[in-house]
Amino acid sequence: MPMKIRGPSHLAAVVLTGATAAFAQSGASRILLCGDSMLKAVARSIVREFSDTPSMTCDQQISIGTGLARPDVHNWPAKIREAATSKPAVAVIFLGANDNQNLQAAGGQVAVFATPEWDREYASRVAAVLRELREAGVRHILWLGLPDMREKKLHDDTRRINAILRAECDRVPEAEYFDVAPLFSPQPGTYSAYVVRGGKVVQTRANDGIHLNVEGADILARAIRERLSAKPGLLTATAP
């Protein structure tokens, strides 16, 4: 009889039906990492951050050049629904630096960026992602705000996006908005490629003034771990 490794959706069930004490440790906590290019370097750091904890598994859903603005290109709620079949305990979301563009609502009408209509449409898309994760049983959703940006217009635009992210997360008990900007900006609200960490100046941003570099990603990964570790029982759960 062929023996198969089951896909993520089956894996959790397999872990429990094994019914041997020896395999109890297989009940891993899964972290689902979702995002665009902002997340790519950070995901690598998060995986490394948890690499000393084999009971933690990180699943990644990364799509470069996407955000919530173009569901015709990448439908994040649908992708998240698919990815969440692995029953993650935690989801970390980091995206949106491309989202400062007009949105086409489901009805076809266009919401121009930086208008109240745009804010409402964008908020509804954020809410849809949160809803998918809640319905998938994710116990904690950590949505990372966008850091300060070097280019002023992008910086101002991302502030607007962050405000919506924060407001939507505030409506959902399982969601937490994580304002990452203070980790990277010695003067809050002002872009800096450098921070002082442990008395040492460290470059944290890539040369494009948008993304985090490896050191920045490592700092964020550590901060994420600290945040998640502070939630009792969150990272010690076995798969449902």
Place this chain on the structure above:
Amino acid sequence: MNRNGPRTIDPCLWVLFAVACAARAAPLDIREAAYGELLPAGGGAAALWTASSGWKIGRTRPPPTRTTDVVSVSAAANEAEAVQLILTPNVELREVRPEVSQLRGPKGAVLPVSAVDLLRVRYVEVRQPTDPQSAAGPWPDPLPPIQGPLTLEPGVNHPLWIRVRPPRDAAAGVYSGTVALAASGWTAAVPLRVRVYGFALPDRPTCVSAFGLNPQRIERYHGLKEEVHRRAVFEKYLANFAAHRISPYDPAPYDPIRPRWPDVRPPPTPWSGWSGGRVVTNEAGRGRGALFLFDDRPDSAVAASWRTPIPIPAAGLRLRLRYRTAVPDHEFIVSLNHYDVSNRWMSGGNLDLPLRGNGLWQTFEATVTNFPARAAFVRPHLYATVWRDDGAPTGAVWIDDVELLDCATFSNLVTGGDFEPPGPRPAVAPSERLRVEFDFTAWDRAMERAMDVHHFTSFKVPFPGLGGGTYEGAAEPQILGFREIDAEYEPLMASYGRALSDHLRRRGWLDRAYVYWFDEPAPHQYEYVRRGFEKIRRWAPGLRGMLTEQVEPALVGGPHIWCPLTPQFDPVVAAERRRHGEQFWWYVCCGPKAPYATLFIDHPGTEMRVWLWQTWQRGIEGILIWETVYWTSEMAYPDRDRPQNPYEDPMSWVSHGGKPGTRQPWGNGDGRLLYPPESCADGHPTVPVLEGPVDSIRWEMLRDGVEDYEYLAELRRRIEAVRASLPAARLAELEALLEVPAEITSSLTEFTRDPAPIERRRDEIARAIESLSAP
């Protein structure tokens, strides 16, 4: 998070667990012997049993209950295939000497003793499981040769790896012989039967591979100081690669391509009077450039200095500059060093001017008229931080528009202080002088061996001047110091690319060569990376660039060969790129982990083999693994005299990025498909060790996978050769065999842990091949 550490679990239990789970059976009886067959020959002293080479035999799992009389294996000619013979002694067996006899086949044909290797299956102690599906405990992996008699501990399993290699001209049929086991007070003879299929695998596999093989690590572990030894041992590694049908990135590390560059250099920059720091264009107080001083080391001081002492003007000096600190409140100094009339530095006579930044561009101005007695000359130094003898402070500062004015004449005594990148200038030499020539003599000789003796499928060629890097950082493209904006850059690069590709074409190697100049780019590097590949396309026609990244819109138009991580392969996107003549390889490394097919020691034995079926299933042409001899981590084992012993510590630890001694796991066996000989496992031999490498089960399974791929390719070739003459039903039947059945793998995360479905299908394909004449 499991703070108490993992439990120790025998791998066989894990496998049995998988069996029960997949079958959705009743609760698992962990004593069940689910695979393998008991042989009658053991007698009372030991149980003898056999199992497929695709199983990782648990150290303490009990012998199976099903029985057989013979150890069997089948292979094509010019193929290698293994089977396991397991001894489970009831008492300690001493002086055990396994020997295999000649194998007699049809019509007097013989498989000589040299066609069979007997290897010992050694266990490594996994202390930290790779992922949640793994378990701590002893896992079988290294396959050292049997050197001298063995002492076998009772109550545990001692598998022997019987690897059969029928030569290319072996006649088809069944061959029979014996594995004799003799110990003090005990002997056994086990019948060995080898079926040789009626076809031979070609010397060069269809599946392309590109695997890392670091000669420096081999030299270090083997203790090789002399070139003749280095070459001899490396040749053994190459032969081992060839025997496993795997190609190294670089089969000629001791005979590199030797370009002879023209004797041209860029003219001095306007700021050539300054030394230290780095001129950048992504920050500027004014204009387009600034000098960047970044001190990120707590044990040194970073500064830029005017190179030559300046005579002190009678009316004094006026120092002006713009600066920006990377973070607010950062302090640094500008120091004027004084020299006497003999140009000797005057100790204790420095004038340090402290500055504090607010994180924005600021201006500093100071007049200096009070110089130390006897001072005749002055030199400005611009530090990134305040001065401390131990160099502890760190920080970053941009400097721009530095002026050191004579207070009387207001003439500027330093030049280039605006750090403005120069505009276009005439080339330093006519274009006919901007040509590179090559000495290919030694490289060609090494490559002839690589291509004609080892039959490698691919090799990497250098392409300097593109820049290069990884997601951690990228280097600016430049050749001989000429940057992209310089007139000399293009002719030099074009000359290199053209001459290299022409030579490869002449030698018939162009379609095996690839340029691997950037690794795993980050999204913000995509444009830079695409431009680099465009240069290869432009300047080295026909030479292929390979990128370890999935297809992304911003990269399209760059690589000829895409090499994503296995989970990142997208068949729809791949189909589109293939329409443009591009190819696909894929790779595994520290990721993915379970539930994907991986390279880890503490995973099922089938995974490396299944990977090749998944490769065929998607029409992927090649496989890549970053390293095969990653035996130690400089970060985890920083003492150069005491590197990691990979037999004792199976974890592949992260190589860099932390403090010395930091141990961050990549996964057990990542980048380590070969082992050093046991005699130099600690990397500290007293005499040079001239043996070849020690194989691993994963390395063997990989070869079996490449050979399975070859069966499929051979069947396809034969079908194509006779397609027109085949009845439709027979054609359909044969073509169905080119599909990968779901019982082997139905998705990247659904595949068999039992080698039996693979072996069954392989046998069906072999019989189909036998039924069709060779094209």
